[in-house]
Amino acid sequence: MYGEFDLTLPQTLQEAVKALNAAGKDAVPLAGGTNVLIDLRSQRLVPKQIMDLGRVPGLRGIVVEGGRVTLGARTTVSDLLASPDIARCGPALVQAATVFAGQMVRNTATVAGNIACGSPAADLVPPLLSLDAEVTLTSTRGSRTVALCDYYTGYKADARAPDELITAISWPVPEANTFGTFYKLARRKGDAITVNGVAVSIGISDGRCVRARIALGSVAPIPMRACNAESLLEGQVLTPERIAAAAKAAAEECSPIDDVRATGAYRRRMVEVLVARLVENAVQAMT
Amino acid sequence: MSSDKAVTLRINGHDETATVPSHRTLLEALRGLGHVDVKCGCEKGDCGACAVLIDGEAVDSCLTLAHSAAGREITTLQGLGTPENLHPLQLSFSELGAAQCGYCTPGMIIASESLLRKNPSPSEDELRHALSGNPCRCTGYVKIFEAVNAAAEVMRNSGDPK
């Protein structure tokens, strides 16, 4: 039923990156398969080779060490939900994992797959952007890290070279005085594609905002940070007027389109509503 | 290019060999081997009818390649209990009328089993959350939730890890 391809199952990371280096663009990494199998079936993807990463040891797990949280690339959405470390160091990520697909997809879908699929609606990406996450890319040439906010270079285009694998995702453990949250607007609560995804991370010290991250999904060709909105908040006392101005700026700097789920105009309006609501909630939670 | 290759799958505690090309899904391989208790619905992760346990966790077999499942422990509905010795979920689904056409039932029970192994006393919200990838076109869900709760109680009281 699917176009034919060769399936490889490397047993070590070294074997995987070597094979990927040899195959280049001809090989497609396979993690949970919840995007890849769909794309194979619809023949949007017709690869010569599929490289299943399921046998590579050490790619799944959550570690908090040296002030950073590090996830292996094959950590699943269900792993995020089961982790007390993620509840503490990435509550917005837990909120995104909660409204992610249904149980069977959550049990297999991975964090790296969500990042690498390049969908503007990828639900884990706005929370990770709000946490200042970095992506570790590994090839036969070694490893390098790319800030997630620089990872996407255009619609479904990214900084990953064809012979690189995402091996880890990490971010600094949030300061005690920060509050992070995510909201997914969709047609229904369970198993739905996001109309708007909004994640915020707000830090307040001595009554002033010392950290503002506002990340938006499904309202631009790539998941994005609303940097103009962030700079209207940082260094300021977060009055309702300030928050309203920042929310307006966020709505102005995104570029949503009409699709089957919602109109661009509705999405833009909802960015304003949701950014204001999430920042207000954060302020209230910390005062 | 790929052609048929043998793969040994461990299904309900027994090794079986399927000879399939690398693009065959686990769903297709299982049904090809006669495991028609695994249902084929949407083949795109939306309906959960094809759910099986892999190493104890429910996954959609339509989103898994057969060759990727080699060496893993695969459990289908029939691996949970036999007609002579029904699993508490199988018993409660039949006794409480939690199935009408029955098409969603194998996946529904597999998803419920996967939930109850991690969380023996799920709240209403947790139960809905765990079954949101298993739409049922017949029952309206109330009887399904009743059946899972009834089985969960039996399983808690029996202390049977099955």
Ligand SMILES: Cc1cc2nc3c(=O)[nH]c(=O)nc-3n(C[C@H](O)[C@H](O)[C@H](O)COP(=O)(O)OP(=O)(O)OC[C@H]3O[C@@H](n4cnc5c(N)ncnc54)[C@H](O)[C@@H]3O)c2cc1C
């Ligand atoms: C029914 C259903 C519901 C869904 N609901 C949601 C939802 O609510 N929210 C959401 O965001 N998404 C959803 N998705 C999409 C999908 O589940 C996610 O994007 C998921 O995180 C993909 O991860 P995966 O491990 O399955 O990736 P795969 O399908 O294995 O891979 C996806 C892409 O990433 C690449 N890739 C994977 N791992 C690596 C790696 N280590 N290095 C480099 N490249 C890699 C692959 O080559 C491929 O291009 C849904 C999908 C289905 C079928």
Ligand code: FES
């Ligand atoms: S057939 Fe696999 S989820 Fe529908």
Ligand code: FES
């Ligand atoms: S009983 Fe018919 S689909 Fe659920």
